Amino acid sequence: MNSTSPNAESVAHDAEPGFWRAYLFSTDHKRIAKQYLSVALFWAVMGGLTAYLMRWQLAYPDTEVPGWGFIAPDFYNMLVTMHGTIMVFFVAMPILLAAFGNFLIPLMIGARDMAFPRLNMLSFWVFALASLVLLTSLFVPGGAASAGWTGYPPLSAKPEYTGVTWGLNLWLLALALEFASFLMGGVNFLTTAINMRAPGMSFFRLPLLVWMELTAAVIFMLSVGPLIAGAVMLLMDRVVGTTFFLPEGGGEPLLWQHLFWFFGHPEVYVILLPGFGLILEIIPVFSRKPIFGYRPIIYSTIVAGALSFVVWAHHQFLSGMDPRLAMPFSITTIIISVPFALIVFAMIATLWRGSITFSTPMLFAMGTLSVFIFGGLTGIFNGSAPVDIYIHDTYFIVAHFHYTLFSAVFFAGFAGLTYWFPKMFGRMMNEQLGKLHFWLTFVFFNAVFIPMHVVGLGGMMRRISDPTQYEFLRPLQPLNQFITVAAILLLLSQLVFVVNFFRSLICGKVAERNPWQANTLEWRVPSPPPHENFDAIPVVYHGPYEYNSSEAAVDWLPQDRRVTTGAATR
Amino acid sequence: MEAQTLTSQTPSGKIGVWWFLASEIPVFGGLIVSYIVLRLGGAGWSEASSHLNFNFALANTFVLLTSSLTMVLAFAEVEAERPRRVGNYLLLTILLGVLFLAVKGFEYAGEIGKGFTPGAGIFWSFYYGMTGLHALHVLAGIVVNLILYLQALSGALQRHGHRVELAGLYWHFVDVVWIFLFPLLYLT
Numbered sequence: 001m002n003s004t005s006p007n008a009e010s011v012a013h014d015a016e017p018g019f020w021r022a023y024l025f026s027t028d029h030k031r032i033a034k035q036y037l038s039v040a041l042f043w044a045v046m047g048g049l050t051a052y053l054m055r056w057q058l059a060y061p062d063t064e065v066p067g068w069g070f071i072a073p074d075f076y077n078m079l080v081t082m083h084g085t086i087m088v089f090f091v092a093m094p095i096l097l098a099a100f101g102n103f104l105i106p107l108m109i110g111a112r113d114m115a116f117p118r119l120n121m122l123s124f125w126v127f128a129l130a131s132l133v134l135l136t137s138l139f140v141p142g143g144a145a146s147a148g149w150t151g152y153p154p155l156s157a158k159p160e161y162t163g164v165t166w167g168l169n170l171w172l173l174a175l176a177l178e179f180a181s182f183l184m185g186g187v188n189f190l191t192t193a194i195n196m197r198a199p200g201m202s203f204f205r206l207p208l209l210v211w212m213e214l215t216a217a218v219i220f221m222l223s224v225g226p227l228i229a230g231a232v233m234l235l236m237d238r239v240v241g242t243t244f245f246l247p248e249g250g251g252e253p254l255l256w257q258h259l260f261w262f263f264g265h266p267e268v269y270v271i272l273l274p275g276f277g278l279i280l281e282i283i284p285v286f287s288r289k290p291i292f293g294y295r296p297i298i299y300s301t302i303v304a305g306a307l308s309f310v311v312w313a314h315h316q317f318l319s320g321m322d323p324r325l326a327m328p329f330s331i332t333t334i335i336i337s338v339p340f341a342l343i344v345f346a347m348i349a350t351l352w353r354g355s356i357t358f359s360t361p362m363l364f365a366m367g368t369l370s371v372f373i374f375g376g377l378t379g380i381f382n383g384s385a386p387v388d389i390y391i392h393d394t395y396f397i398v399a400h401f402h403y404t405l406f407s408a409v410f411f412a413g414f415a416g417l418t419y420w421f422p423k424m425f426g427r428m429m430n431e432q433l434g435k436l437h438f439w440l441t442f443v444f445f446n447a448v449f450i451p452m453h454v455v456g457l458g459g460m461m462r463r464i465s466d467p468t469q470y471e472f473l474r475p476l477q478p479l480n481q482f483i484t485v486a487a488i489l490l491l492l493s494q495l496v497f498v499v500n501f502f503r504s505l506i507c508g509k510v511a512e513r514n515p516w517q518a519n520t521l522e523w524r525v526p527s528p529p530p531h532e533n534f535d536a537i538p539v540v541y542h543g544p545y546e547y548n549s550s551e552a553a554v555d556w557l558p559q560d561r562r563v564t565t566g567a568a569t570r
Numbered sequence: 571m572e573a574q575t576l577t578s579q580t581p582s583g584k585i586g587v588w589w590f591l592a593s594e595i596p597v598f599g600g601l602i603v604s605y606i607v608l609r610l611g612g613a614g615w616s617e618a619s620s621h622l623n624f625n626f627a628l629a630n631t632f633v634l635l636t637s638s639l640t641m642v643l644a645f646a647e648v649e650a651e652r653p654r655r656v657g658n659y660l661l662l663t664i665l666l667g668v669l670f671l672a673v674k675g676f677e678y679a680g681e682i683g684k685g686f687t688p689g690a691g692i693f694w695s696f697y698y699g700m701t702g703l704h705a706l707h708v709l710a711g712i713v714v715n716l717i718l719y720l721q722a723l724s725g726a727l728q729r730h731g732h733r734v735e736l737a738g739l740y741w742h743f744v745d746v747v748w749i750f751l752f753p754l755l756y757l758t
Contacts, residue, residue: 112574115582183593191586197577221589225596229604233699241689242699250612250692255604262600537574 025125027117028531032124033103034424039131040094043086048491050083059477059484061466074163076465077146082138084149085171088267089178090131092409096274097182097220098127100416101189101213103424107522108207110198110540110560112532115191123184130177137170145171148463150260153245153253157237172235179224179231186217198521198560200540204295205559207520207544211298212277215305216270223266223309230259257319261312268404269308273301275408276343278416279365281544283347285419285518286362287354288555290545293346300339307336317385318392326385333383337376344373359516360434364415367442368407375403378453393463396456399449406445414438414497421504422511426528429508433500440493447486451479517556520544524558587736591743598747601703605696605754618693619758621686623677627756630673631748634708637666638745641715641738648731656734657722660715663741667712674705700751707744714740 026032056065057076064070071079102120106113114120138144144167147156151171159165193206193214233244234256243249245256284291291297313321313329347369356362378400381387391397414437421429458476460467467473467480514523519542525533538560542549546557557563576582609615644659678698688698714737721727727734 116586119586183590186593187586187589190589191582194585195576195578195580195582196574199575201577221593222596225593225598226600226603228597229600229699229703232703233601233695236688236695236699240698241687242695243689243692244695244699249689249695250614251695252608255608259600259604 025121027113027121029102029106029114029117029120030424030529032120033099033101035124036094036098036102036127039128040091040099043090043094043131047083047086047091048494050079050086051487052491054079054083055484055487057465058467059481061468071465073465074143074146077148077162077463078144078164078167080463081145081147081149081151081171085134085145085175087405087409088149088271089175090134092271092405093178093182094127095413096271096278096409097213097216098123098185100209100274100278100420101185101217103420104522105189105192105210105213106196107423107525107529107533108210108520108544109193109196109201110521110534110538111192111196112534112537114188115196116188119184120188123181123188126177126181126184130174130181133170133177134174137167137174140166140170143167150264151234151256152260153234153237153256154247156256157234157245157253159238169235169238172231172238176228176231179228182220183224186221189213189217190221198538198540201559204298205540205543208280208291208294208297209274209277211301212273212280215301216273219266219273219305219308220270223263223270226259227263230256233259254316254319254321257316257321258312261315262309265312265315266305266308268401269304271405272408273305275368275412278412278419279368280343280347281518281520282361282365282415282419283350284545284547285516286357286359286365287351288547289350289354290543290547290549291346292349292352293342294543294545297343297346300342304336304339304343307332307339311336311383314383314385314388317388330383330385334380337380337383340376344369344376360429360431360438361415361419361516363435363438364411364418367438368411368415371403371407371411371442371445375400375405375407378403391456393461394456395452395460395462398462399452399456402449402452406449410441414441417501419516420522422515423522423527423529425505425508426511426526427504427508428511428515429504430500433496433503437493437496437500440496441490444486444490444493448483448490451483451486455479455483517554519546519556519558521559524560581732583732583736584739587739591739594743598700598703598750601696601700602750602754605700608692608696612692614691615693616758618686618691619755621681621684622697622756623680624756626673626677627752630670631752633666633670633673634745634748637663637670638742640666641741645734645738648727648734653722653725653728656727656731657719660719660722660734664712664715664719667708667715671705671708671712674701697755700755704744704747704751707747711737711741711744 021027022031026035053065053068053071054076056063057071062070102114105111142159142163142165144164145151145156146162146164147168151168155161156168159168162168193210197206233242236242237244237246237251243251245251245253247253280291280297311329311333313325314333317326317329358366378396382391382397382400418429418434421427455476456462458473460473460476460480464470468477511527513525513527515527516523521538521540522529524538539562540559541562542557542559544559546552548555549557551557551563552561578585640659640662644656644663647653647655647659686694688694718727718733718737721730721733
């Protein structure tokens with residue numbers, strides 16, 4: 001194992017920090033990643049709970065929810081709002097960006113830590129504060145925010161309209177803190193990748209996950225500003241009496257929709273790209289083949305990132321905006337499927353004639369791919385204004401975005417967790433339980449969301465609490481009940497993961513450095529990696545996906561291994 | 571432990587501050603574009619704008635521009651390695667920032683006295699929203715400069731002179747934002 005480079009010195013590690021610095025106020029990127037992961041998994045349980053309550057109410061309206069009680073329409077509105085807010089901002093982003101980004105970026109680029117370790121700690125604690133504020137908002141008088149996760153005014157702008165006073169103010173504050181946290185995180189990601197790469201780690205030797213995290217960070221940082229401004233404006237409307245979004249004072253409710261979706265749509269890619277990044281690392285490893293089209297994938301990512309800024313109004317075809325805008329935004333929306341199609345084809349081409357191992361991470365990666373393709377295809381329906389006019393704000397939309405986001409957050413998230421679990425915690429997860437978890441999740445996910453398309457085409461609106469109040473929706477009720485049963489089974493299936501996670505944490509097989517025989521630098525250090533990661537900073541000689549290379553004797557070639565035979569000194 | 575050598579010639583702090591500023595531009599950008607688009611489509615904005623105190627705002631513009639000058643001079647003294655003058659110029663920058671906020675507060679008081687509260691109409695919503703968010707940024711800059719000033723007094727700044735440059739980048743950004751806000755709100 002030639003992991004020491006000629007010009008790097010080997011030096012002893014710093015003393016490990018004490019308890020408080022090590023566990024609570026740690027500046028170690030790996031610890032911070034786990035902190036994000038823990039908070040996000042807590043929120044995932046909360047998000048699952050809201051899903052359960054909503055589904056029960058939709059299938060059996062106004063009956064007692066087992067384990068909870070009756071759900072009033074106001075409370076249902078709150079559930080809808082919180083489910084979206086929690087899943088997007090407190091589960092998807094902290095897992096895909098913060099947890100995986102923090103854990104993997106320094107390891108993958110050969111750095112000891114992030115460029116600004118203390119700023120990193122601050123980002124986490126601001127995120128924790130945001131979590132606390134959101135949690136508090138659930139218990140204040142007047143109830144939590146219930147104007148939808150998109151918070152459209154005038155509904156959100158005046159407390160009289162929803163009866164919610166402090167709940168919505170705190171919701172805005174929680175979002176503002178969350179954005180501040182991820183802005184700091186973004187600055188850190190970008191500076192780290194620009195300035196902390198190991199010798200030889202050029203931009204075109206970076207693992208694709210790093211590219212995806214960086215693109216996501218740039219998209220986030222450049223798109224969230226107008227919504228920060230919008231959140232300040234909405235808060236001012238509610239608290240100091242301005243009229244930004246109130247027509248009676250000369251304001252414009254549609255303005256919020258533009259500010260929200262100018263961020264809201266790029267946000268989809270902020271979540272999707274790191275999800276793709278995770279499975280782009282996993283697919284070559286379990287196909288034992290170089291990734292197909294490394295550079296085209298990077299260029300597609302950049303193009304998709306740029307296009308993501310000019311598609312937002314496809315959320316607003318029915319909002320009353322100038323209808324002449326519908327055509328341009330339909331066109332850009334359909335164009336953005338091109339770079340994503342390219343990435344998907346590159347993944348499929350990587351599988352082509354590979355020697356594939358269907359391990360748990362690989363199964364989840366395949367799950368991500370197939371589920372995302374399905375969701376991408378319905379996205380083309382939604383993107384064309386004439387079709388969207390019919391299906392807008394129905395369960396067809398709900399089904400569509402769960403196909404895209406559930407694949408990125410949960411399928412790719414589970415792929416990543418099962419793949420990097422040995423590196424994070426030093427133990428292997430159980431394969432049998434992992435596979436069982438995958439198949440249960442995959443089957444029940446589709447059982448929930450395929451029928452949802454049908455319900456949506458039948459006209460069911462996405463935010464109603466009782467479909468049976470409409471005559472024309474009553475025939476759909478058996479389907480709604482089927483979805484609910486499947487959803488409960490989907491939620492229960494996650495217990496398999498919980499059991500596997502904790503069981504493996506305590507008594508899983510001890511992991512070696514590189515259990516998957518992968519090339520990237522995080523597999524060159526012990527599992528879990530020590531404080532400051534590397535004994536000596538590695539020197540990088542290869543791209544990340546040199547599997548079955550003719551230069552190496554085995555079918556993998558670590559990025560920092562210098563090949564001394566033949567044409568090795570390229 | 572062997573320290574890590576940086577990939578580029580640029581210190582990480584500078585790269586970080588530039589990315590931070592890049593993410594700040596869309597915050598004010600969103601506000602400014604919203605203001606322009608709504609203003610193009612509505613009537614009565616010029617009339618409302620005529621009630622602003624132009625002379626005070628003009629004076630305030632000079633105050634803020636001068637504070638950018640003193641900020642640059644502070645950094646020039648860092649490079650010239652004259653720590654006492656660094657502190658003096660930082661103090662001057664802080665005082666000019668405080669003067670700016672005081673004048674702004676005086677303007678607010680006058681306008682609210684005339685009945686132009688944040689709820690008085692859409693122009694006033696934007697006026698208070700934009701200048702208020704800008705004032706918060708000035709305040710943040712003052713706090714940063716104050717910390718640097720205290721470090722200059724204690725001598726701690728001598729090893730971290732580059733911090734003056736980074737704080738300066740931010741301070742100039744806040745200045746530039748005002749250069750956009752001033753004509754948009756007061757001169758049209």
